Amino acid sequence: MNIPLDRDKPMALPRQIQAHLERLIHERLLTPGTKLPATRELARQLGVNRGTVALAYEELVATGWARAHVGQGTFVAERPASGAVPAPPVATPVALDWSGLFSRSAQILGADDERSRAVTPIPSSGAVVSFAGGMPDSGLFPTDAFRRVLNQVIREEGPSLLQYYPAGGYPPLRRYLSTYLLRFGIEARPEEILIVNGSQQGFDLIARTLIDPGDFVAIEQPTYPRAMQVFRSFGAQLLSVPWGETGPRAEVFERLLERHAPKLFYCQPSAHNPTGLAVAPETARRLLEVAARHQVPIIEDGFDGSLFYGDSPTLPLKAVDRGGVVVYIGTFSKILFPGLRLGWLVGPPQILERLQAAKQLADLHTSAMIQAAVHRFCERKLLDRHATRVATEYARRRSLLLTALRRRMPAEVTWTEPQGGFSLLLTLPSGMDAGTLLQQAIERGVAFTPGAPFFVDGGGQRTLRLSFSSVAAGRIDEGIRRLAETIKAARARLRGRERIERAVVPVV
């Protein structure tokens, strides 16, 4: 412990020590129950007599800040005695003013943060049926099976998994992924696969490898807000390509490429968040052809091919990419555990080498222990078994959600029919705003995610996202009933207001 002592001060040394410790306790830097250093130890550190420290401790006990337990030492009191007020700090520090020091990127992020603070918080109480979280259901996690494979790999190769590791990733996992991805039509050699900390780090590495401030980035609309945020934080200007019936509209995409020469195009073709739609094969071919012709990379945010709701999974763009224009982002977050932060990038060697250098710079490498455990989990076919189980369950929830919507919603409400992913996008009757509706919905015991943040350049106020992945099957219908009631009530109020407004408009 570092207690600055001033021998020239009128305040005696024991009192200085006491005052410092009182402040640490008061500011909860020393928390209740913490054992104070032994008197001999602290005396040695501070270069004072042991008696000086003992005096300070005695005074702390007398004033109720600490308790002495004979033979055990002195401990911070559970609750300071009433009236115990700490001595004021010795000197007010000259504080550095950080606000003038932030980079452009930090300023962009800061502005984003301000906006997100304005969002209505969603209560996690059990009384609210929440369609808001876009994560897999932790109630379905194969936690114990994972714990067992973790034990196995640590027993077998612990020290090397806990040492520094090459940036590219755990070789057996890269080899496994190479074969695994073939199932979905993606051909990638192990050395064309880079292990990263989830898809979020994938966005970040791609952005820093391709984007300079002022560059244009083409992006599907609506889209995943965190992807927008990453590209913006690197100084990119976003240009949107709206989704049509069959995917991002190829003719808009082509015009945009002709006019603005963006650095890349970002999309989620196989399980679009928030709509759950997928790109049709013909649209996929057109997008790829246009991108290759204009030499613009496509960043494909993929979704595990084992989770789909039609007859067969949509082929990833990467599987039909003949021009080598696609960088594919994969993740174990949806199909296994989000908390492991484990994902991967697939791309041509020329770009993958640069992404790997960026990865090394960012955090050296992803935990090899986690990579090895997931590899073992996959190799033992535990992932396949788990995927089958959750795919069935999520399909059931999706189906219950669609049934409930059809049954409960008023006629002016529409929604997308998800072919993949964890959510759908619902559009409210005209004149309604999902942000405003959320507060009313929470009061009726249901929550969702307003759609506006998924839109690049404003819009989407009438839309909201309903995630079905982490709502128990038995609560879906009840949740939608409450949401329908909320919408009907809001619509009634709206009509009432419209009647009044019409009534007060002077006839001219």
Next chain:
Amino acid sequence: MNIPLDRDKPMALPRQIQAHLERLIHERLLTPGTKLPATRELARQLGVNRGTVALAYEELVATGWARAHVGQGTFVAERPASGAVPAPPVATPVALDWSGLFSRSAQILGADDERSRAVTPIPSSGAVVSFAGGMPDSGLFPTDAFRRVLNQVIREEGPSLLQYYPAGGYPPLRRYLSTYLLRFGIEARPEEILIVNGSQQGFDLIARTLIDPGDFVAIEQPTYPRAMQVFRSFGAQLLSVPWGETGPRAEVFERLLERHAPKLFYCQPSAHNPTGLAVAPETARRLLEVAARHQVPIIEDGFDGSLFYGDSPTLPLKAVDRGGVVVYIGTFSKILFPGLRLGWLVGPPQILERLQAAKQLADLHTSAMIQAAVHRFCERKLLDRHATRVATEYARRRSLLLTALRRRMPAEVTWTEPQGGFSLLLTLPSGMDAGTLLQQAIERGVAFTPGAPFFVDGGGQRTLRLSFSSVAAGRIDEGIRRLAETIKAARARLRGRERIERAVVPVV
């Protein structure tokens, strides 16, 4: 599997399927022993008759690319039959040219990579005594104790640790660190501590939060090369402050701050890599005072206070920082396991909030499972026990190294005496170059890290780093004997050359 079939082609469908699979096997995308999809399954995926796929498989087996195991299916052959040459690919893809697309940051990194490829690789064979790796010794890892705490936390709170988690970190670990850091004089509330993926991610988050292209960054010289690389990759220009006897020279620091107003100053005050030196208290005070007066943040790359080689650990700058100018980077990589990628940042709330936003953008959060396991390990006092054990062992190795150097090295060789860290810096006799010496050293069975990469703006060719942390105590003297022999031999050659050069210089 995605096999593009063309019904208009003269090549029959079974032959097209066969050719595609041959290519996948030849390119090792399908590795030996891999089971091919069941004929019915693949036929469904491709929209052909089952017989078509069966014909293709039969032909693959006949040509030696695959083997059929009755009742089990068809598998890729271990070794293709000699003479088995795959069909050529259907069409050559129009490849995207990535080279024109890289960001400025990627270009800087790419140039760095080119340089590092020129470095002599160090063989990991047991015949070479390697002082090159600056990591803790994995032979000392408490692997099994860690495995047990990992089991405990997964059993107790697995699903929540494997789900998405708040960006700031696992609250009990932040609280533990708050108390732990007090031991070393650092006062930080849990909310002033941000969990990151090792100190490397710390550099990265700090750089992106504070640095814009063209900014100046002041940096100690010599210093840790990866820190330089991060700042450079964000477009910073580095200005060096040389180490003197007691730390970075404060008067040079002050002049530099007056003239260039750098965005930050980076240093490793308590266990300087490569020298192992520590900043003296008086120099620390001067550096802090100058930084506060000029409003320049100090980025302190810390080293665990439990590992030191004098009477008491050096106080971190953060412990005596009255002006709130220091951001402290801590890590479990040196004291526990590097491979966990677990570290933390300590700083005033104003900057910490921005760093947390950057962390969330970079990869959402650090694995909560790993954080919880390390917390449990610390809370059970297993870290304290481990730290005592390794501190003793590293102190012993340091002492053996210093003894060997004193005993073996010729008089013109000098070195630093480490007060902390894992290494020292040795300076060769004038005229010698450590980069050239390395190849000769490896031939004699000893390796080290050349010092030049630790220098910001050239220089350091005569220096080399010797790490003692991962060399078994029993091999240190032998390693230094070999190094001394190498140096003596090189010096003899050098003198011979000088004599010749002197001899051929015409007398004028």
